[in-house]
Amino acid sequence: xxxxxVHLEGQRPSLRIHAHxxxxxxxxxxxxxxxxxxxxxxxxxxxxxxxxxxxLVDYFGFHGYLRWSLILLFMxxxxxxxxxxxxxxxxERLALTYAILLPPVLVLVFVTIMVFESDYTHLIRVISFxxxx
Amino acid sequence: MAETALTNAGExxxxxxxxxxxxxxxxxxxxxxxxxxxxxxxMWIFLLSDTFIFSCFLLSYMTARMSTTVPWPNPxxxxxxxxxxxxxxxxxxxxxxxxxxxxxxxxxxxxNFGYRRDRAKTAVLMLVTAALGAxxxxxxxxxxxxxIMEGVRPWENPWGAAQFGSSFFMITGFHxxxxxxxxxxxxxxxxKVWRGDFDVERRGFFTSxxxxxxxxxxxxxxxxxxDLVWVFIFAFFYLW
Numbered sequence: 001x002x003x004x005x006v007h008l009e010g011q012r013p014s015l016r017i018h019a020h021x022x023x024x025x026x027x028x029x030x031x032x033x034x035x036x037x038x039x040x041x042x043x044x045x046x047x048x049x050x051x052x053x054x055x056l057v058d059y060f061g062f063h064g065y066l067r068w069s070l071i072l073l074f075m076x077x078x079x080x081x082x083x084x085x086x087x088x089x090x091x092e093r094l095a096l097t098y099a100i101l102l103p104p105v106l107v108l109v110f111v112t113i114m115v116f117e118s119d120y121t122h123l124i125r126v127i128s129f130x131x132x133x
Numbered sequence: 134m135a136e137t138a139l140t141n142a143g144e145x146x147x148x149x150x151x152x153x154x155x156x157x158x159x160x161x162x163x164x165x166x167x168x169x170x171x172x173x174x175x176m177w178i179f180l181l182s183d184t185f186i187f188s189c190f191l192l193s194y195m196t197a198r199m200s201t202t203v204p205w206p207n208p209x210x211x212x213x214x215x216x217x218x219x220x221x222x223x224x225x226x227x228x229x230x231x232x233x234x235x236x237x238x239x240x241x242x243x244x245n246f247g248y249r250r251d252r253a254k255t256a257v258l259m260l261v262t263a264a265l266g267a268x269x270x271x272x273x274x275x276x277x278x279x280x281i282m283e284g285v286r287p288w289e290n291p292w293g294a295a296q297f298g299s300s301f302f303m304i305t306g307f308h309x310x311x312x313x314x315x316x317x318x319x320x321x322x323x324x325k326v327w328r329g330d331f332d333v334e335r336r337g338f339f340t341s342x343x344x345x346x347x348x349x350x351x352x353x354x355x356x357x358x359x360d361l362v363w364v365f366i367f368a369f370f371y372l373w
């Protein structure tokens with residue numbers, strides 16, 4: 001830890017010069033993520049609306065595929081808004097966006113595997129423990 | 134200002150569009166994430182690993198629910214409350230969802246005011262976020278107490294499949310732990326903001342490095358992630 005800190009301290013002057021060059025070259029990057037407050041309020045409002053919608057799915061007692069597709073739709077929209085705007089993913093460079101957002105997609109492969117696996121387990125349970133349940 | 138240099142290490146920030154740009158960034162010298170500081174990149178990578186942890190929990194829940202031959206308890210009924218003589222399904226969870234979303238909203242605004250170097254507003258908004266987070270944990274404690282009183286255990290419950298209890302305690306417990314740690318860190322960083330650490334670039338007592346308002350955004354990433362996980366838990370565990 002201490003070594004790393006010393007190392008970084010040592011590097012700092014050169015970084016400072018680079019930063020100065022960058023600023024001089026007009027590549028100024030405003031401090032971090034700057035967006036109007038209104039954007040956050042609008043997204044906040046949408047999250048409330050979407051949450052209400054997903055609650056109403058339960059309240060009105062929709063069933064079957066309608067229920068599941070509505071739940072998934074509202075879930076994906078909410079997740080998208082949070083990641084894109086609140087977490088600023090929409091403004092990050094693609095190198096980071098893809099590095100973070102692509103790996104979780106592979107979870108869907110795992111889901112598929114486990115769906116087959118649990119169907120099989122269910123079948124075995126029905127066949128073998130039918131007398132017990 | 135030298136510190137933004139760490140975020141922005143003087144390299145060319147011009148970006149090439151699409152996949153070629155990604156290939157260019159990843160194959161470039163020294164760093165793949167050009168305009169992202171190490172702190173933010175590491176928080177994202179941590180969140181990615183946390184995503185897999187919660188994915189595994191939700192997957193194990195899915196597997197348990199799909200493979201059991203006993204009916205799954207109806208969450209709509211289990212989490213219903215009677216308020217003023219009215220039986221309202223799932224109402225506590227709905228309120229918890231709104232509380233957590235509100236805390237995400239205040240956090241996003243705290244990040245914004247942090248970058249505007251508005252010390253007071255940032256600190257207050259972070260404390261409001263922490264308060265909403267603590268409210269959420271409190272309501273979760275209430276929910277746990279209620280269910281335990283009704284006889285829900287990790288190995289049995291009065292309504293159906295035994296795995297209901299273990300899935301419930303595991304998933305919401307882990308999420309609640311995340312919220313609790315988030316609240317602790319929010320208070321710690323709000324204190325630093327309030328004291329003006331990031332204006333005078335005071336060095337941290339532990340890392341002895343200068344602090345920046347970027348830490349508010351990094352904290353925000355964690356907090357929004359906690360909210361994000363709740364979106365999935367709400368959809369899959371409570372609504373499904």
